[in-house]
Amino acid sequence: MKFCLLALTALVVVGSVSSQEPAWCRCALFVSSSTAEIMVYELPEVDITDCENHSQCKNRCTKEFNEMTNEMDLWSTVNGETVGQFICQNLYGNFVMFIHNSYVHAYYEVCGGPWEYAGLDSQQMLCCSLGQHEHCISR
Template identity: 70%
Template sequence: MKNTVLALAVLGFAFVSAQTEPWCRCALFVSGGHAEYMVYELPEVVIADCESHNQCKNRCTKEFNEMTNNMDLWSTVNNTTVGSYICQNLERPIHNRYVYGYYEMCGGPWEYSGLVSQQMLCCWDGVHDHCISK
């Protein structure tokens, strides 16, 4: 009986896993205190399967670089700075924080892509501003 239940559980997991579309999320985070905060999520990228770890990382890295002009927060996209796109929906101010690129594959943990912004991010009331060191 125990083996039958185990076999059914394994088959059920395999069936559900086979039906799920693979997906890869790309997002920008800042470090604050003892936590990482997502500040902007980019569009999902297509991957072949949930074993394609390097494919997910490489496609997110490409998307980060294309959409942020190589992580340049003062680069302009459609007459708006990359930093402004990040700042406009934030509920909290951010002062002197670098932005890091992360990716998540098929519900796994967020992983660091190795990319960091060229400048620090400063946002106040949704407005991207130049950072002034203390």
């Protein structure tokens, strides 16, 4: 009986400690291929009030995506480089040498859960060759 009471007390303590952990929200850009989803850039984490509030995470990430990419425009210049160039350099630094004719998609993640689509796509397709952002040629 004492063991059951001790185990129950431990569960209550663990539950109350974990519920006090801060909530967090990740925002990232991905491209899709026939074999994989590739994270092309992770934006700064945004604050949310609790792990149940998916719409708050989505809205804050959407705001961050639009501000940092000028409404998902890969040819927009931010700090002297195009958004696409920044992504291509990031990919090249992670050993992804080529991306061709791929739209960039915005996703968010709430407190370590699955990545969820934020409903945003790049205005243009992304093409990278050895870390250089290039104009895509459709076939």
